Amino acid sequence: MADNTTIIRKVVSLILAVCVDLSLFYASGCVVTHSVFGHLARLWVSAALRCLALTAVTLLSLGDFKPLLIRLITAHSLLPAVFETGTKALYHEETQCGLLADIRCWLMCTGASLAAALFWEITIPDTDDAANGKEKKQKARELFMRVLHLNKPDYPLILGGLVFLSLAVICEMFIPYYTGRVIDILGSQYQPNEFMSALLFMGLFSLGSSVSAGCRGGLLLCAISAYTCRIKVKLFGALTKQEIGFFETIKTGEITSRLSRDTNLMGRTVCLNVNVLLRTFIKTLGMISLMMNLSWKLTFLVLMETPITGLIQNIYDTHYQVKRLSLAMQDSMALANEAANEAVSGIRVVRSFNTEKQESRRYDDRLMDTHILKTRRDTVRAVYLLGRRLTGLAMQVFMLYYGRLFIRSGQMTTGNLVSFILYQSNLGQSIRTLTYIFGDMLNSVGAAGKVFEYLDRKPNVSTEGKLQPDQLTGHISFRHLNFAYPACPNKTVLQDFSLELKSGQMTALVGPSGEGKSTCVSLLQRFYEPQDGEILMDSEPLKSYDHRFLHKKIAVVNQEPVLFSGSIRDNIAYGLADCSLDEIQEAARKANAHDFIEQLEKGYDTEVGEGGGQLSKSERQRIAIARALVRQPQVLILDEITSSLDTESENKVQQALASCPNQTLLVIAHRLKTIEKADQIVVVSGGRVQERGTHQELMDRKGSYYNFMQQYTVDTINLYL
Incomplete structure (x- = not known):
C-alpha cells in the first residue's frame, strides 16, 4: 500500500x-x-x-x-x-x-x-556507485598501463602505424568536401578547370587514404601478432612454474582458454583498440570542424544525438556486454573446452566403458549452456542496435528537414548539404565507435586481468633455492611430516612421518594403497610443501637446493610413464641439452631397452607418437627408466615400475641399479618378491611408519609385513592354479 x-x-x-x-x-x-x-x-x-x-x-x-x-x-x-x-x-x-x-x-x-x-x-553516478565505479576504472587503468608496458618491444611498429593512421584520417576527411564541391560545380555554371581540379584532389585524397590505411593495418597487425606470441610464451612459462597443487585445483579447460582466447583479447587492447580509438577521435574532431564550417546550426542539431547514443552504449556495455554475458561466455567456453579435453585425453577409458554417447551428451550440455548465453547476448545486442539505429534515423529526418529550410533561405547550397550528409553519416558511425570502443577495451582489459592473475601468482612451493654442492651423498631424512593435499586440506595423508634413506642403500616402501607411499615421493620431488616438519638431504633442507640441480640429482620413474611427442633419443635425453648418443645408449642398455630400440627401423630416431602411443607399455617403461638413469642421479625413485616389466627385464634393471653402489634407491612395489633384498623395508599405514627392518627381521617379527607376505603368497599360488 x-x-x-x-x-x-x-x-x-x-x-x-x-x-x-x-x-x-x-x-x-x-x-x-x-x-x-x-x-x-x-x-x-x-x-x-x-x-x-x-x-x-x-x-x-x-x-x-x-x-x-x-x-x-x-x-x-x-x-x-x-x-x-x-x-x-x-x-x-x-x-x-x-x-x-x-x-x-x-x-x-x-x-x-x-x-x-x-x-x-550513468557515466558519473552518485554515492557508493561512484566509489565502486572509480575503483573499477582505477583497476582497469592499471591493467591497461601494464598491457601498454608489455608492448614496449613493439613501440616502433605502433608508432609507424599511428603516423599512417593520421595520414589516412586526414586524407579521408576531405573526400566528402570535394564530393559536394563537384555537385555544386555541376549544378551551377560548369567550369572545366574547377571540375578537373576537384576531381584531381578527390582522387589524390582517396589514393592517399587507401595507401596509408593499408600501411597502418599492416604495421599494427604485425605488432598484434608479435605481442600475442610474446604474452602466450610468458603466460605458459608462468604456468609451468606453478606447484602441482595449482593444476589439481584449476581446470585444464580454463588454462587453455586463458592461453588461447584471453591472450588474443589482450593483443587487441593496445594495438587494435587504441588504433581505432585514435583514428576515430581524430576523424571526429576533423569532421566536426568541417561541418561547423558548412553549417553550425545543423552541426549543433546533429551533436544532440551524442548524449543519447552514449547513454544507450553505456547501458549496453556496463550492464550487459562487459559485466555479465561476456564474462559468463568466457567461463562457459572454458568448461566446454575442459569437457572436450577430458574426453579426448581419456578416449581409451571412454571406449572401454562404452560412454561415447554420455561424453557427447556432456559436451553437448556444455555447448548448449554457451549457446544460451550467446542467444541472450545476441538478443540484447539486437535491441541495442535497434535503439541505436532508430536514434540515427530520427536524427537524419531532422537534419533533412532543417537542411531543406536552410537551402530555401540561402544559408546553404545543395552541394554543402550533400557534403554535410556524408560527414553526418561518418560522424554518427564515429561517435558510435567511440562509445563502443571503451566497452570493448574494458572487455579486453578484463581478459588481461585474468591473465595477470596467473602471471603474478607466486608458487606455493618455492623454487628460489641456491645450494649446489660439488659433493652429494644423497642421505635423505623425513622429519615429523604432517601433510594434506591442497585439494583436500581436511584429510591428513601423513602424520608425524619420519624416515631415513641412507646413501648406497635400497629402501622399499610397502603397505596398502592410499596410505601415503606415493605422497612421500611427491614430497621428495618438492611437488608440495608439508604443513609441518621438513625433508633434509645431506643435512640441508630440500627447499634450499637449486631447483634445476635438485631435479637432476633426484630422478623418478613412475608406474605410468609419460613420454612426449618426438624421437626415442629426445625422450631419453629430455631436459639434458648436452647429452651425447653414447650416454643415451648406455642408459638404454642398463634399462634393457637398447635391444628393442635397435630393432626399430629408425632406431633411436623413431617417433614415439603422442604420449608414446606407438610403443607398448613395457617399452615406454624401459625408456622412462633410461631417461632417469642417463642423469646419473644420486637419488633414484622407482614407483611401481615392475608391474609392466617381464622377469628378464626386471632382473637386468636390478643388476644395473646394483652397479651404482653410492646411489640412494627408494622403491615402491606391490610385488613383494622384488624387494626382499632391500636394505630397509618400511611398512607405511595410516600415514605413519608402522614397521621397518630387513626382510628377515620383519618376517621374524610376524607383524604387518609378515601378513602381507602371507597374503601375497596365497594370491600368487591362486594366480598360477
Missing part, C-alpha cells in the same frame, strides 16, 4: 511540475510580444523563475529529492538561455525558439536536458 502511495505522489508531482513549467514557458513568450524585457534578459529571468518554481513544486510534493533531479531541473531551466546567449555571442543571430515559445521548443529543450541528466547519471 505504501508503494502505491509513493507512486501516486510521484505521478502527481510530475504532472504539477509539467503544468507549472509550461505556464511559465508560454508566459515568457507573451513577454516577447509586449517587449517588456530585452531578449537575453527575458531568457535569463525566465530561466531563474522556472528553476525556482520547479524546485518549490518538487519540495512541496515530494518533501526531498535526489541530486539527479537537481541536475535535471537546472539543465532544463537554463538550457534555452545558455543556448541563445552562446548563439548571439558567437554568430550574432537569434533562433526561432528564442523568439517564439511553443510546444515544439519546449519538447526539444526537455529532451535535451533529460538526455544530458541521464548521461551524467
Whole structure:
C-alpha cells in the first residue's frame, strides 16, 4: 500500500511540475510580444523563475529529492538561455525558439536536458556507485598501463602505424568536401578547370587514404601478432612454474582458454583498440570542424544525438556486454573446452566403458549452456542496435528537414548539404565507435586481468633455492611430516612421518594403497610443501637446493610413464641439452631397452607418437627408466615400475641399479618378491611408519609385513592354479 502511495505522489508531482513549467514557458513568450524585457534578459529571468518554481513544486510534493533531479531541473531551466546567449555571442543571430515559445521548443529543450541528466547519471553516478565505479576504472587503468608496458618491444611498429593512421584520417576527411564541391560545380555554371581540379584532389585524397590505411593495418597487425606470441610464451612459462597443487585445483579447460582466447583479447587492447580509438577521435574532431564550417546550426542539431547514443552504449556495455554475458561466455567456453579435453585425453577409458554417447551428451550440455548465453547476448545486442539505429534515423529526418529550410533561405547550397550528409553519416558511425570502443577495451582489459592473475601468482612451493654442492651423498631424512593435499586440506595423508634413506642403500616402501607411499615421493620431488616438519638431504633442507640441480640429482620413474611427442633419443635425453648418443645408449642398455630400440627401423630416431602411443607399455617403461638413469642421479625413485616389466627385464634393471653402489634407491612395489633384498623395508599405514627392518627381521617379527607376505603368497599360488 505504501508503494502505491509513493507512486501516486510521484505521478502527481510530475504532472504539477509539467503544468507549472509550461505556464511559465508560454508566459515568457507573451513577454516577447509586449517587449517588456530585452531578449537575453527575458531568457535569463525566465530561466531563474522556472528553476525556482520547479524546485518549490518538487519540495512541496515530494518533501526531498535526489541530486539527479537537481541536475535535471537546472539543465532544463537554463538550457534555452545558455543556448541563445552562446548563439548571439558567437554568430550574432537569434533562433526561432528564442523568439517564439511553443510546444515544439519546449519538447526539444526537455529532451535535451533529460538526455544530458541521464548521461551524467550513468557515466558519473552518485554515492557508493561512484566509489565502486572509480575503483573499477582505477583497476582497469592499471591493467591497461601494464598491457601498454608489455608492448614496449613493439613501440616502433605502433608508432609507424599511428603516423599512417593520421595520414589516412586526414586524407579521408576531405573526400566528402570535394564530393559536394563537384555537385555544386555541376549544378551551377560548369567550369572545366574547377571540375578537373576537384576531381584531381578527390582522387589524390582517396589514393592517399587507401595507401596509408593499408600501411597502418599492416604495421599494427604485425605488432598484434608479435605481442600475442610474446604474452602466450610468458603466460605458459608462468604456468609451468606453478606447484602441482595449482593444476589439481584449476581446470585444464580454463588454462587453455586463458592461453588461447584471453591472450588474443589482450593483443587487441593496445594495438587494435587504441588504433581505432585514435583514428576515430581524430576523424571526429576533423569532421566536426568541417561541418561547423558548412553549417553550425545543423552541426549543433546533429551533436544532440551524442548524449543519447552514449547513454544507450553505456547501458549496453556496463550492464550487459562487459559485466555479465561476456564474462559468463568466457567461463562457459572454458568448461566446454575442459569437457572436450577430458574426453579426448581419456578416449581409451571412454571406449572401454562404452560412454561415447554420455561424453557427447556432456559436451553437448556444455555447448548448449554457451549457446544460451550467446542467444541472450545476441538478443540484447539486437535491441541495442535497434535503439541505436532508430536514434540515427530520427536524427537524419531532422537534419533533412532543417537542411531543406536552410537551402530555401540561402544559408546553404545543395552541394554543402550533400557534403554535410556524408560527414553526418561518418560522424554518427564515429561517435558510435567511440562509445563502443571503451566497452570493448574494458572487455579486453578484463581478459588481461585474468591473465595477470596467473602471471603474478607466486608458487606455493618455492623454487628460489641456491645450494649446489660439488659433493652429494644423497642421505635423505623425513622429519615429523604432517601433510594434506591442497585439494583436500581436511584429510591428513601423513602424520608425524619420519624416515631415513641412507646413501648406497635400497629402501622399499610397502603397505596398502592410499596410505601415503606415493605422497612421500611427491614430497621428495618438492611437488608440495608439508604443513609441518621438513625433508633434509645431506643435512640441508630440500627447499634450499637449486631447483634445476635438485631435479637432476633426484630422478623418478613412475608406474605410468609419460613420454612426449618426438624421437626415442629426445625422450631419453629430455631436459639434458648436452647429452651425447653414447650416454643415451648406455642408459638404454642398463634399462634393457637398447635391444628393442635397435630393432626399430629408425632406431633411436623413431617417433614415439603422442604420449608414446606407438610403443607398448613395457617399452615406454624401459625408456622412462633410461631417461632417469642417463642423469646419473644420486637419488633414484622407482614407483611401481615392475608391474609392466617381464622377469628378464626386471632382473637386468636390478643388476644395473646394483652397479651404482653410492646411489640412494627408494622403491615402491606391490610385488613383494622384488624387494626382499632391500636394505630397509618400511611398512607405511595410516600415514605413519608402522614397521621397518630387513626382510628377515620383519618376517621374524610376524607383524604387518609378515601378513602381507602371507597374503601375497596365497594370491600368487591362486594366480598360477
